[in-house]
Amino acid sequence: MADKIFRVNMTDLSTSLEDVPADWAGHGGRGLTSTIIAAEVPPACHPLGPNNKLVFAPGLLSGTAASNSGRISAGAKSPLTGTIKESNSGGTSAQRLAKMGCKALIIEGQPKDDVWYSLSLTPEGVTINTEDELIGKGNFAVVEGVEKRCSDKIGILSIGQAGEMQMSAANISVKDPDSHVRSLGRGGLGAVMGSKKIKFIALDAGDAKVDIADPDAFRAANRAFTKALVDHPVSQALGTYGSNVLVNIINEAGGLPTKNFSAGQFEGHEQISGETMHDIIVERGGKPKHGCHSGCVIQCSQIYNDLKGNYKTSGMEYESIWAMGADCTVDNLDQIAEMDHILDDIGIDTIETAVAFGVAMEGGVLPFGDSDEMIRIMSEEIAKGTALGRIIGNGAGSVGRTYGVTRVPVVKNQAIPAYDPRAIKGIGITYATSTQGADHTMGYTIATEILGVGGSADPLSKEGQIELSRNLQIATAAIDSTGMCLFVAFAALDDETCLPALIDMINARFGISLNAADVTNLGISILKTEHAFNQAAGFTNLDDRLPEFFETEPVPPHNAVWDFSGEEIDSFWNF
């Protein structure tokens, strides 16, 4: 059965199944969400109004047995940045969508009344239901409630209170195999879902399966691909310590933004490090190694238990721990785990929200390091939508504007994550030029600058950084289209068997014959599509800049400043 476009119009509550247009057929994941947004959303529209659309798409390999292929992409015009936006996540939804033959789900329009809805997707199409019981609830209650109504086999995409209240940092949660949640984290896509008045989307693929054009070739390629992944030392470190292995590494490099980006090293780094986290997890009977979707062979996630050995949270990323930790000078992992749990429940981006707290601390709203007050504000203010809760729930830029703070680490209004661009300059190019605001995952130069993957680059030098960021941004746009986790990139950069095996899998899945150049061209065309959308929305090269204080304020210990000229940054787009 050929894949279909599932379309839902929330203005007139109609649904349809449509054939996939020819020029969308080669796309999946981010490539498809960005192509659809660029084709159908007026760039100047209000992100929370009826003319924005919310698109979900599994990757090209999602739903197959390919290792690490369980990522789902969501796209829209972002209420946080005003740019085009794609966010992707693990969990079980990508596989459900792919198996039911849903190439993409497009949600458009907006109800005029104040009624909430849910969507139910099966291979036959979409049903729209009114929803009452779960409105006002957090994501954990939604997953529990929906599973009780239906089955624990279904996939669930949901929003918490932050999405209902259309906060700019609201994310969309994706149920994972343990009925916990992962997040389509950045850019406020949960607010777009809230603006469409959809509380959750239930995905029931039944027994449907993805067709593979050449199963033998597919199996062989997947074997080679999997071997490349598991053999790579970074994959192994991720499996042991999670991405939080980076706290000590980035601190050592002097690029761990501390106290709202006023230093590059954090005194309490040891207490929040991956190594410490690993020991705590083992001691309390949690799991240091855990996959966010079936088929993951890296397993960077973890199960983090509380002092009594009860489940507290999972999937704590380095960038989240850094944001709640070093950036707010909190050195207590249990407090961070508690915050991670609350933010997942409310459904709001951990990076954006925690960086917003750092700016609020600089603005005198609460003291640096006061994690008790952070927890109170999350539970009592953000979850309930008080004035302060909304200010923080709308992100770091919102806090900066509201309290007149001038040191606000954002690009295109999205919080800069976890790597100080003064001390690790390549990532600054990614932050500045990314089509989606500051986002390390858009072109993860840290791999080369810090981890020595795919060559090496001096993080304190400008040399080669623009080319590095460009190549990685192009490659990432392509990887984000396959349904693959970005962490396959370490093996892909270092092991020459990896990328060919990935391409072989795509070819075997669809009976086509892509080569490496096709993949590069796909990445280039996605970036150009996204960039053109942003330009039509009013963005210019002057938006591709870091905040002023990075240029004027040296960050210890290297006392480095951000010293790329505008002209140098703009040369990024010469391709």
Added chain:
Amino acid sequence: MADKIFRVNMTDLSTSLEDVPADWAGHGGRGLTSTIIAAEVPPACHPLGPNNKLVFAPGLLSGTAASNSGRISAGAKSPLTGTIKESNSGGTSAQRLAKMGCKALIIEGQPKDDVWYSLSLTPEGVTINTEDELIGKGNFAVVEGVEKRCSDKIGILSIGQAGEMQMSAANISVKDPDSHVRSLGRGGLGAVMGSKKIKFIALDAGDAKVDIADPDAFRAANRAFTKALVDHPVSQALGTYGSNVLVNIINEAGGLPTKNFSAGQFEGHEQISGETMHDIIVERGGKPKHGCHSGCVIQCSQIYNDLKGNYKTSGMEYESIWAMGADCTVDNLDQIAEMDHILDDIGIDTIETAVAFGVAMEGGVLPFGDSDEMIRIMSEEIAKGTALGRIIGNGAGSVGRTYGVTRVPVVKNQAIPAYDPRAIKGIGITYATSTQGADHTMGYTIATEILGVGGSADPLSKEGQIELSRNLQIATAAIDSTGMCLFVAFAALDDETCLPALIDMINARFGISLNAADVTNLGISILKTEHAFNQAAGFTNLDDRLPEFFETEPVPPHNAVWDFSGEEIDSFWNF
């Protein structure tokens, strides 16, 4: 004695008197503030950081006996809009500055510590003093306190609590001849003054006087000019009813934005009209006719007393009354006067703040029409800087972003005033293209569209509107440089003796020989300077657009929509 530039550096607390550079000599008021900002402020700087500058300049004719020449201009990069900004006001400061030979006061830098200061200007220069006693106080207490310390003869520029807290809608107050205050209202210049940690500026010109090159010619020209002003029927209406004469006129035209711009007529228009206000004022022993600066022959201001006959407020403009009234559906003039008084004391723009309340009402923060709650929020939240107070104090765009409201009447983040651009289309071109965000005073097409001054234009037709707005924006930039009140424009447009007399006064003041073409060229060059600054700050033609809902939502009674294409709007700049 030749005029000087008075310069104050708040980083190192140094001051200097400088000769006026040759290419600044022909400028005054807005022309001078914009020229200085464009020359000295990096367009991409943070408006509240050390690289922004705050410039005050009297007009070319300020300090002379010329009628209506008492306007002072302030300029900076605006924290509200991010554009270049000029705001002007009556009061006594322009005359003091001009008489002491201050061509412009430039305040730059930023103290690193948390100490507050005041400035004291005399013909000898500037003294910087630390300030403690008046910090946290409103403008009325500041004026009273400073007059007590010095004398009631001095001019005072001050900020209230809003400016101290750097709210984006904070204004700068200018003491008027009765020791009440006028406002440099729009664009958040009070926040810039607050970011420089200056609570007030005392201006003591002593007995200094402005030199007139040709006193006889000056007197003759002023006589002709004054006659043209007082003879014009609009001047006479303004003297009787104030600018609030417009409530009934604009309501009748169907362009009185009501309930956050959801209708063009307000049921309670009669209760808040200029005619009703006139009767209330007379009944309670106030003054319906009053000047905001000495030398004003139009006298559109008034003294509004409360029920007991005690002074409540003065200088209530149509746009303020509309904003607190029709836009929030409040039909009680006493409540509006109370709010006007509070907002003047806090030091925050009445238009921006009241439009922000309208958006907050749409967002469910408080009910439409609830003026008691508005007053409570002003006194208890804005003045004290609570979270909600800051959200509203940062303007309509801030409220919209924070509460996810899509119907937010702003251009370049500045609130649209008092005239619905769907029903009065020429003013929409001014809102869209103004270098300073939505601002009716930048090119007051209402004169022609509604009042039949300077010709006529059908407000519901697009025809001729772009040219009308362009010509008025050019003329306004020139008038704003003279120190003249914009209300001289009615006579200037209709009475052929008016403009020549104005030019004769400038020539007689400086011993030069400008002609009408020079004045037009001055206006053109100011607009181009401002536009170039904005472009260098990242603004494009896509910022010259009204909010989406004006295009999609017809406004009753005419059911008109905003129907200018982007291309048509952009043709504004073809000159």
